[in-house]
Amino acid sequence: MNIALLLAYGIINTLFVLLVSPLFISLIKKVKAYAQGRRGPSLLQTYRNLAKLLKKETVYSQNSSWIMRATPIINLAALLVASLFVPLIYLPEPTDLVGNIILFLYLLALAKFFMALAGLDAGSSFGGMGSSREMAISALIEPIIMLVFASLAFAYKTVSIPDMFRGALANNVFDPVAVLVAVSLFIVIVVESSRVPVDNPETHLELTMIHEAMILEQSGKNLAMMELSSAMKQLLLMGVLLNILVPWGLTTDFSPVSLAVALAVFLLKAVILAVVIGLFESCAAKSRFFRLPGLFAIALFLAVVTLIIEVFA
Amino acid sequence: MNSLDIILALYAVLGAAITVATCLSKSHKTQNTLSMILPVCYLALTLYILMATQLPAYGLGSDYFLIDHLSIYEILIAATLFLLAAVYSRQYVKDSIFIHEMDESNLRLYYAAFNMLLMAVVYVFLADNLALFWILAELTTAFSAILIVILNAPKNIGAALKYIFITSTCMLFAFIGLILIFTLTEDLIGVGTLNWSMLMSVAGGLSPGIMFAAFIFTFVGFAAKSGIVPFHAWLPTAYSKAPGPISAILSGTVTTIGVYGILRMYTIVAQTAAIGKIQILLIAFGVISMIIAALTMLREPNLKKLIGYSSIEHMGFVLVGLGIGTSVAMFWVVFYFLAHAFTKSSLFLSAGIIKHQYGSVRLEYIKNVFQLQSFAGWSLILGAFSIIGMPVSAIFLAKLGILAQSTLVSPVLTVVLLTVFLFAAAAFGVFMIKMLSRKEDSTADVPYFHVGWGMKIPIAILLAIVFVLGLFFPEQLTTLLNTIVSELGVT
Amino acid sequence: MIETLFSLSLIVLLIAATISLLGTKTSYSKIARRISLVLATTASIFMLAFAAEILLTDGNYSVLAYQITPTFQFSFMVDRLAAFFLSIISIVSVAVSIYSIPYVEHEEHEDRKNLIVGLMCFFILSMLLVIASFSMFSFLFFWEIMALSSFLLVMTDFEKKETQKAGIFYFVMTHLSTLFLFFAFLFIYLQTGTFDIAAIRADPLVTSIAFGFLFLGFGIKAGIIPFHKWLPYAHPASPSNISALMSGVMIKVAIYGLVRFLFLLPLQTWWGILILAMGTLSAVLGVIYAIKEHDIKRLLAYHSIENIGIILIGVGLYVIFTVEGFQSIGMLALLGGLFHTLNHAIFKSLLFMTSGSIVNATGTRNIEEMGGLIKRMPKTAMLFLIGAVSISALPPFNGFISELMIFQTFFQSSVLSNSFLELLLLLALAVFALTSALAAACFVKAFGVTFLALPRSHEAKAAKESPKLMIIGSAILAGLCVVLGIFSSQIFGLLGFSIAVPNMLFIGVILAGFYGLIFLAMREIANRNERVTETWGCGYPMQNSKMEYTASGFSEPIVTILKGIFRTQKTSERSFHDDKKSVFKEGKAEIHLLKFFEERLYLPVANAVKKIAEKVNSMQRGDVDLHVAYGFVMIVILLLIIWWFA
Amino acid sequence: MILPTEQLTQILMVMVLATAAIIIMKRDIRSLIKTYAFQSLLVAVMALVFYIETGAVTLLLLAVVFIISKVWIIPHFMGKVQQKLNIKRDIKFHFLSPITALIVSLFILLFVYLAFTPLIAELNRFNSTLFTLGATVGVSIVFMGMIVIFTRKQTLTNVVGYLTMENGVVLFSLFLTELPMLIEILIIIDLIMLTLIATVLAFGIDSTIEEFHARLNPFSREQQTKKPEETTQ
Structure with missing residues (x-):
């Protein structure tokens, strides 16, 4: 194994995720705005927001503890480590250091755990409500995620994300199983990145708030880190979906040209997916919280169907 | 006369002398000390027999007494229990008089009956002739009844009457069985005999049909003496009403007389073809006794009755052990006599403390045990753990030994036995938890009853024996038990 | 030596x-x-x-x-x-x-x-x-x-x-x-x-019966559902050091017994299915009951049930895979189960010990009366947090590794040729995933409500940090949580098992590295000004602990979604001023949680036994005549038996 | 010589059975005791008849002991007790009414006969049906005595029932065999003792505890007032 190459992969992938992820937040907003007949904010708006937040002073509640201060950093660190696990442009050689799918999921869970704690830290009822709802939803979505990834593990006989991508890449034909997986994964993305119909990232209305309520007490640089990490999470999940469904474009050749091509292809795929997400959000209505299990049931159903097809095929 | 004859006569002479002496002496202390001397003498004599003579041997001619290892073993247990009960009685009886539970005028009767009972018990175990055994067993009933009725309570009279009527009526049926055996031997060898040793030698030729009938009749009587269901009702009543030390010796020795008789009868019929049916019968009676006793215990609010029912349960288990009938089972059955006797006596002695502290042994009157009587509390806990067969108690070994053999009969039997043990354990556990954990702040109105060493030491000794035997099996004991089993002719 | x-x-x-x-x-x-x-x-x-x-x-x-x-x-x-x-x-x-x-x-x-x-x-x-x-x-x-x-x-x-x-x-x-x-x-x-334990003969029926009873015996001691009821009663009742030993270690002795005998007996598939099914059931119901629980020690007790379930899932998978001929996968599951046994022993004892410290400091076991303890007992809070993170199976702590091993076993179930088994395993996987996520939710609640925000009672306000030795005792275990997590792959290597677990040392180091990096970066690029002020409470001037989210509030969404399991019984009594029941006078309503196993399984059995016992007992309460009559009937029956056999 | 003995025995047996039936039926305690004495006399006569037939001295002695103890001493003593207690009749019946009890006794007789016939047949010495009948009657009387015990309330009546059972056992043994003298004597002493205890206790059950002790021991009252000096804490 080439350590240097791996190191390079790590740096490139992480940096890419870090830098590009805010773009898709803005993009989805823009798509939604167009769907509503508005022009929407600029694509760079999220970057501007982050920059602005970094410049602001940080306000802490007098009730809060070190949990509040550590959470944003833990969050961002966990996401940065997680971004090593999902190759977006360059597919490194097989390694057992990174790529374990369960570890990836649990890194996200680690971030969420602390985020929820921070929601409770200030003692505001909004934060508590957000944490409570977030943990409930993530508990319910967990079986689906696991089944989806189990079906991927079944299909590609591996538990490593890069190896799955490699397997998908080796499949020259369009895999029907991948489509079913993709639908479930799509729901997972919608849930995990707090989108309609599960959550509404735009409002600050306590009836609908989940994610936003949880980070309501965050401010300044901390808020920036939180926003950035949730953007990264969205991109990583999108990456998983894209590179399973349409893995073409991923390069295994570490040369500037092929990297540039892969980058371009990925951006294209991601933009399309972002548009789909935006349109989906525009078409859907925010569900009542206790209706959500119904949505999850659909995803679960699909995941199980996928698995049954795989098992009996 | 050889030395054995002398010793056998000495038992009687000593017993009579000391009884007379107790009747003549005026002070309670003298009477009590005399009652301690008698068991000590008996212990010494019995140990001398065990050490110095060749057993089994006839005593006082060949017609009436046979000394074998089983009788020696039982006498040793009985004498030990009587000694400890006598030690315990010193304070217990004094306090009983003080609280008007007992009349001072009855002291002599108490100690006389105590000593006579010991004498009768010793001779019961020595009797070779089954008719003599029967007579002596009836005598123990009579003395026990006197000891039960010694307290100033109408209920005690009722208990004693229950005891007499149930056991005696059943014992009459036992006599029918004995007559059958006598006739049968007369028919077979020309001379009628009821001598166990003789019967053992001719048992192979006895008619199975008649032996079966004879066994059933004798079984009815002896079962009643041991409190086997459905002849058991006297047992919990009598034991719960009797004074503490008396309950202890009754449960430890008098109850055993019945199963001892059944054991002797069993060894005879074991050589005939009737044994298969008899084993089923014994197991059935044993299991029924255990089930009924265990279920009753679950809803029993009276501590001494609870312990009494547990005696029924254990006697049932001994019957099951007999019914299994292998030599290993017999080994553990014989050991069980000892383990059960000591544990049960310790429980009754502890219950005696509770009785004097609260004036009652019913659950609703007992509170703040650990503040008032922490010794009794702990001894009850340990006794309860021991009686339900937890290690390090000796009962654990015996129970496991017999249970292991019960699988040979049928695994179903094992399951039933285990379930019964669970119920019994639950009954004890729930009762002890309820009793010992009841705490009320108003302790001022309960006068504190001072428990002297004389009452504590017997309990401690009994528990110590039980727990040491649970971990350490002396070579001599193993040899003794093995000799007993081989003398009984069980293979 | x-x-x-x-x-x-x-x-x-x-x-x-x-x-x-x-x-x-x-x-x-x-x-x-x-x-x-x-x-x-x-x-x-x-x-x-x-x-x-x-x-x-x-x-x-x-x-x-x-x-x-x-x-x-x-x-x-x-x-x-x-x-x-x-x-x-x-x-x-x-x-x-x-x-x-x-x-x-x-x-x-x-x-x-x-x-x-x-x-x-x-x-x-x-x-x-x-x-x-x-x-x-x-x-x-x-x-x-x-x-x-x-x-x-x-x-x-x-x-x-x-x-x-x-x-x-x-x-x-x-x-x-x-x-x-x-x-x-x-x-x-x-x-x-x-x-002799080793001398077990290999007759399928015999070993199956033996296994059945062994499983029941060990299962009760381990506290699997439906035999779990003693755990949530016994653990809160006993002193916390004893709860730590009982929950951390004693129930593991039962696991040992099970595994020991599984090694000796010739395995059969249905055993594995049984163990897996019971394990899954225990895991998910254990955590679901824990979510509803606000007594901290009882909550932990329910989590013990959950974790025993997880361990049993590992053991069950071991049996299934081994019987089906995939020894190495089975070994992964077994090692996962055993490693989880160790991990659970450590973090559960840690949690019980720290909760003991909290209970001592506040005088209550109800987490609704705690809060804000992180400032009053910072060390205990830190130790509890490590335990909570470990039990929630979050990387890089030890609980994660063992759950990961079990997940990986599940992910390899496609090797099985029996599709029924495969589907069964997938079902178990889904439930297991749910369990794992619910556990995290539950510990967010446990830690958040207990330690964070404002104190909810005077006792909590007055709480003091525990004595040093109590901290040290817990810290040993907390340290082990970290060490066993970070060095897991090295430890397996040292013991000679080649297990494909991710190298957590690497992950841990880069996680810490990123943490440091971000921290430094933020110092450089972000505004360093900080302001401490009141929490925004929608304009209420004085924020107090009554406005905080409660533990019941926190678990409410999950409880509502899973209302099929938390069945409640509502009773209401109403009285009216007039006959036509139009003018309401007063009323009383009660909601009472139906304790399914207790009310549908334990109590009926106990009551039936009680009833029979009562009946049998009352049969013995008669006078002499009754009992002589019993004897008479029995002797007549015996007479008939003599006639029958003669 | 054999024929009249046999007939005499049969007549005696029927009479014993009849006395047992009377004991089951009677309410008046005095006549119960008298009936019992008569029954014992019948058993003693039977022993005499056997003595005449076989010439065994044991039987003669047995008959004498019987007449002394059971025909004379015990009934006399019980009569005294009955007078003292001042209970004339035992009115209550438990479980079985007298008529039912008699019917049950008939069934018992049948069962005992069925159970014992094959057993007695196995014994070589007894070829006549007389022995079978005797054994049956003996055992049945034991059962009938037991019926008396559990159907009657008064302890005195119960004692009579118990004594009847004893007579049954003796009858049974008379027909089958003769036990060694020493054993016979011991048994009788034993039973007398139990009977005495039971009868004495019968006082207690029908009177208060103070009366009981006063009746048994006229001095107990004075001693009771004396208190022990020891004080308990």
């Missing part, structure tokens, strides 16, 4: 127990119990050294220690499996013994302090000996001693009603467990004629 460590440790424990008990009610009682606890710590360290030696060298130590009679032998054998469990016990015992030095002083009654310590030593000793036992007799013997000593420990505060209830539950359930074990062992004895 190494053999002497084993016996030395046992002897020292025995001495420790004796010293403490002898010291009761003397003027040296305090010194006695301290010496005794120090000795217990030493003994546990000896045992740990012994176990480590066996573990590392894959050695085997066996000894026939003592025999009561030739049938009843105390023979011991320590192989790797036993050594592993011995080390679990010793690790937890070290921590608990240190923790107990200040902790027992909180006990109200002076003479009970020594009793607790003495019995604790016996308890540890008996657990060690159960594990080391190699004859079924000594296994049963020490198993019973373990049950006995732990029962007495549960009854420490025997005056309390709840303790009495717990005691009765525990007593009966533990006896039930022993009953099944007795039967299984006796059944094996019947088949083999010996109490």
Whole structure:
């Protein structure tokens, strides 16, 4: 194994995720705005927001503890480590250091755990409500995620994300199983990145708030880190979906040209997916919280169907 | 006369002398000390027999007494229990008089009956002739009844009457069985005999049909003496009403007389073809006794009755052990006599403390045990753990030994036995938890009853024996038990 | 040398127990119990050294220690499996013994302090000996001693009603467990004629029956659903150091027994399915019950049920894969299960110990009356957090690794040729995933409500940090949570297992690296100004603890979604002023949570037994006549029997 | 010589059975005791008849002991007790009414006969049906005595029932065999003792505890007032 190459992969992938992820937040907003007949904010708006937040002073509640201060950093660190696990442009050689799918999921869970704690830290009822709802939803979505990834593990006989991508890449034909997986994964993305119909990232209305309520007490640089990490999470999940469904474009050749091509292809795929997400959000209505299990049931159903097809095929 | 004859006569002479002496002496202390001397003498004599003579041997001619290892073993247990009960009685009886539970005028009767009972018990175990055994067993009933009725309570009279009527009526049926055996031997060898040793030698030729009938009749009587269901009702009543030390010796020795008789009868019929049916019968009676006793215990609010029912349960288990009938089972059955006797006596002695502290042994009157009587509390806990067969108690070994053999009969039997043990354990556990954990702040109105060493030491000794035997099996004991089993002719 | 460590440790424990008990009610009682606890710590360290030696060298130590009679032998054998469990016990015992030095002083009654310590030593000793036992007799013997000593420990505060209830539950359930074990062992004895554990014959029916009873016996002791009810009663009732030992270690002894016998018996698939099914059920229901629970120790007890379920999932997968011929996958599952056993022992003991500190500091077990403790007890909070993160299976802590191993086994279930099995495994996987996520939710609640935000009661406001030794005792385990997580792959390598677990050392280092990097970066690029002010409360001027999210509020969404499980019974009484029931006068409504297993399983059985017992008892209450009549009837029946056979 | 003995025995047996039936039926305690004495006399006569037939001295002695103890002493003593207690009739019946009890007794007789016939047939010495009949009657009387015990309330009546059972056992043994003298004597002493205890206790059950002790021991009252000096804490 080439350590240097791996190191390079790590740096490139992480940096890419870090830098590009805010773009898709803005993009989805823009798509939604167009769907509503508005022009929407600029694509760079999220970057501007982050920059602005970094410049602001940080306000802490007098009730809060070190949990509040550590959470944003833990969050961002966990996401940065997680971004090593999902190759977006360059597919490194097989390694057992990174790529374990369960570890990836649990890194996200680690971030969420602390985020929820921070929601409770200030003692505001909004934060508590957000944490409570977030943990409930993530508990319910967990079986689906696991089944989806189990079906991927079944299909590609591996538990490593890069190896799955490699397997998908080796499949020259369009895999029907991948489509079913993709639908479930799509729901997972919608849930995990707090989108309609599960959550509404735009409002600050306590009836609908989940994610936003949880980070309501965050401010300044901390808020920036939180926003950035949730953007990264969205991109990583999108990456998983894209590179399973349409893995073409991923390069295994570490040369500037092929990297540039892969980058371009990925951006294209991601933009399309972002548009789909935006349109989906525009078409859907925010569900009542206790209706959500119904949505999850659909995803679960699909995941199980996928698995049954795989098992009996 | 050889030395054995002398010793056998000495038992009687000593017993009579000391009884007379107790009747003549005026002070309670003298009477009590005399009652301690008698068991000590008996212990010494019995140990001398065990050490110095060749057993089994006839005593006082060949017609009436046979000394074998089983009788020696039982006498040793009985004498030990009587000694400890006598030690315990010193304070217990004094306090009983003080609280008007007992009349001072009855002291002599108490100690006389105590000593006579010991004498009768010793001779019961020595009797070779089954008719003599029967007579002596009836005598123990009579003395026990006197000891039960010694307290100033109408209920005690009722208990004693229950005891007499149930056991005696059943014992009459036992006599029918004995007559059958006598006739049968007369028919077979020309001379009628009821001598166990003789019967053992001719048992192979006895008619199975008649032996079966004879066994059933004798079984009815002896079962009643041991409190086997459905002849058991006297047992919990009598034991719960009797004074503490008396309950202890009754449960430890008098109850055993019945199963001892059944054991002797069993060894005879074991050589005939009737044994298969008899084993089923014994197991059935044993299991029924255990089930009924265990279920009753679950809803029993009276501590001494609870312990009494547990005696029924254990006697049932001994019957099951007999019914299994292998030599290993017999080994553990014989050991069980000892383990059960000591544990049960310790429980009754502890219950005696509770009785004097609260004036009652019913659950609703007992509170703040650990503040008032922490010794009794702990001894009850340990006794309860021991009686339900937890290690390090000796009962654990015996129970496991017999249970292991019960699988040979049928695994179903094992399951039933285990379930019964669970119920019994639950009954004890729930009762002890309820009793010992009841705490009320108003302790001022309960006068504190001072428990002297004389009452504590017997309990401690009994528990110590039980727990040491649970971990350490002396070579001599193993040899003794093995000799007993081989003398009984069980293979 | 190494053999002497084993016996030395046992002897020292025995001495420790004796010293403490002898010291009761003397003027040296305090010194006695301290010496005794120090000795217990030493003994546990000896045992740990012994176990480590066996573990590392894959050695085997066996000894026939003592025999009561030739049938009843105390023979011991320590192989790797036993050594592993011995080390679990010793690790937890070290921590608990240190923790107990200040902790027992909180006990109200002076003479009970020594009793607790003495019995604790016996308890540890008996657990060690159960594990080391190699004859079924000594296994049963020490198993019973373990049950006995732990029962007495549960009854420490025997005056309390709840303790009495717990005691009765525990007593009966533990006896039930022993009953099944007795039967299984006796059944094996019947088949083999010996109490030697290794001599089990391979007849499928016989071994199946034996297995069935063993599983029931061990299952009850381990607290699997539906035999779990004693756990949530016994753990809160007992002192926290004892809960730590019971939940952390004692229920693992049952797991040991199960695994030991699974090694000896020829496996069958349905056993695996049974274990897996019961494990899954226990895991998910355990955590679901935990979510609803606000008594911190009871919450932890329910989590023990959950984690036992997870361990059993691992064991069940081991059986299934091994029978189907995939030994290496099976081994992964088994190692996952066993590793989770170790992990659970560590973090659950840690959680019980820290919760003991909290309970001592606040005087309540209800988390709704806590809050804000992170500022008052920062060290305890940190330790609890490590435990909470570990039990929620978050990387890079130890709980994660074992769950990951089990997940990976699940992910390889496509190798199975039996599609029924595959689907079953997938179902179990989904439930397992749900369990894992719910556990995290539950510990967000537990930690958040207990430690964060404002104190919810005066007691919580006045809470003080625990004594140093209590912190140290817990810190040992917290440290192990981290070490076992970070160095997991190295540890497996050291023991000679090549297990494909991610290198957590690497992950841990880069995680820490990123943490540092971000921290530094933020110092550089972001605004460093900070302001501390009131939490925004929608304009309310004074924020107080009443406005915080409560534990019940937190768990409400999950409870509502899973309302099929948390069934409630609503009763309402209303009275009206007029006949037509139009003018409401007053009313009373009650919502009461239906405790399914208690009300549908335990109580009916208990009531049926009670009823029968009552009937039987009342049959015995007659006078002489009745009983002579019983005897008469019986004798007539016997007469008929004589006639029948003659 | 054999024929009249046999007939005499049969007549005696029927009479014993009849006395047992009367004991089951009677309410008046005095006549119960008298009936019992008569029954014992019948058993003693039977022993005499056997003595005449076989010439065994044991039987003669037995008959004498019987007449002394059971025909004279015990009934006399019980009569005294009955007078003292001042209970004339035992009115209550438990479980079985007298008529039912008699019917049950008939069934018992049948069962005993069925059970014992094959047993007696196995014994070589007894070829006549007389022995079978005797054994049956003996055992049946034991059962009938037991019926008396559990159907009657008064302890005195119960004692009579118990004594009847004893007579049954003796009858049974008379027909089958002769036991060694020593054993016979011991048994009788034993039973007398139990009977005495039971009868004495019968006082207690029908009177208060103070009366009981006063009746048994006229001095107990004075001693009761004396208190022990020891004080308990």
